[in-house]
Amino acid sequence: MSEILLSKSAYTHNLTQIANKIGSKDRIIAVLKDNAYGHGALLMGKIASEFGIKIACVKSEFEARELSELFDNIIVLSHLPNGNESGEFIYAINEIRALEIIKPKTQIHLAIDTLMHRNGINIDEIEEAISIIKERNLILKGAFTHFRASDEHGGDYFVQKDNFNTAKTKIKKIFKGELMFHSHNSAAIERSADIGDEYVRAGMAQFGYFGFNDSLGLKRVLTLYADRISSRVLRTGQSVGYGGVFTAKEDMNIATYDLGYGDGLLRYNGKGELYLANGKPILGKMSMDSFSSIDMGERICVFDNADIWAEFFGTINYDILVKLSPTIARRVVE
Numbered sequence: 415m416s417e418i419l420l421s422k423s424a425y426t427h428n429l430t431q432i433a434n435k436i437g438s439k440d441r442i443i444a445v446l447k448d449n450a451y452g453h454g455a456l457l458m459g460k461i462a463s464e465f466g467i468k469i470a471c472v473k474s475e476f477e478a479r480e481l482s483e484l485f486d487n488i489i490v491l492s493h494l495p496n497g498n499e500s501g502e503f504i505y506a507i508n509e510i511r512a513l514e515i516i517k518p519k520t521q522i523h524l525a526i527d528t529l530m531h532r533n534g535i536n537i538d539e540i541e542e543a544i545s546i547i548k549e550r551n552l553i554l555k556g557a558f559t560h561f562r563a564s565d566e567h568g569g570d571y572f573v574q575k576d577n578f579n580t581a582k583t584k585i586k587k588i589f590k591g592e593l594m595f596h597s598h599n600s601a602a603i604e605r606s607a608d609i610g611d612e613y614v615r616a617g618m619a620q621f622g623y624f625g626f627n628d629s630l631g632l633k634r635v636l637t638l639y640a641d642r643i644s645s646r647v648l649r650t651g652q653s654v655g656y657g658g659v660f661t662a663k664e665d666m667n668i669a670t671y672d673l674g675y676g677d678g679l680l681r682y683n684g685k686g687e688l689y690l691a692n693g694k695p696i697l698g699k700m701s702m703d704s705f706s707s708i709d710m711g712e713r714i715c716v717f718d719n720a721d722i723w724a725e726f727f728g729t730i731n732y733d734i735l736v737k738l739s740p741t742i743a744r745r746v747v748e
Contacts, residue, residue, distance in 0.1 A: 416640045416673045418744045420453060422461055424633035428620050429465050431630040436609050439466050443596060445617040446481060447473040447491065452678075452735035453621055453636050454744040459484045461746070462620075471615055478503045487555075489523055504555055508533035513546040522547070523556040523594070524585075528577035529570060530562035537581050544588045556594030557585055558615075565601035565625040601625030623720070623731050636735065637691075637718040638742075640671035645709045654706050655698030659684035668697060669709035673716060676702040678737035680727045688726050691715035 433439035444467045445451075450458040455477060459470065463484040470485045472478050478488045482502060489504045495515040499505055504521040507513060516522065524543060527534035535543050547554050559578045563570040578597050585593065595612050600619035603609070604626040618625060622634035648654055648668045653661045675681040682688045682700040689695050690707060692715065697706045707714070717723055720731040727734075 452738040645669040660698035
């Protein structure tokens, strides 16, 4: 059956490079949301924990529970407050009214809107937010922001850094207590010369994909394989797959392999040439559970670099990886 192989050595290399850049592995927050960007949250979480990472970020309580035994602290980024929060996790506060709903004595991190205008309280709402936090006996553990363009050349990154520094100063002035601040995502880690004493949120960089430059010398962790279901000779003039969009110009040995868009691959419609890892193209339209190509044996590498598929489909590597079905078997190799 199709399989994803995950390189432990590549993953630990990437974490080491990030730790070296910021000066300590203790300040790395491993972002393992959405099944660790398709890699497998539990498998990656175990390696990160063994490496010494103490904090993880996830999307939901469901994801947090899966990793609860691996990390000292887990930050839930996209929780909808309901008054029934767990004391085990830390919850991001994405708008000020959430402070009135979330359960008292819950651990929280304030999201600060510094320019992205997606989530977070405004800087001029900080004083009101701290007042509500105190009134409702919430446990403020930290604050953070998210860069909207740290992967792009331009001034937005620096504007947001300045805005977040203003927010931090304001919070520290109003709230007396030890707090964790974090703003740098993967691309920001790569480009920043001064992260200071902030924590960092390592997302795709931990899995070997750089967002700004390759200054960290990252190694890709995931390789996707497919296994042969059947093989045959496609005769001259015969077509393969739905709609017959590929027709053989000469007799050729072809095979059908056990991955398709039902497994989370973006659907190739047979137009243009989408190449597998060895440079051979997929032949004809991709099916729900399979695709065809030149017969290359029992097992073939579909990709070890999601950038190639992302470029073909006009999207980003995140989109390719995060869609990989959790039902595809995943295995850690050295």
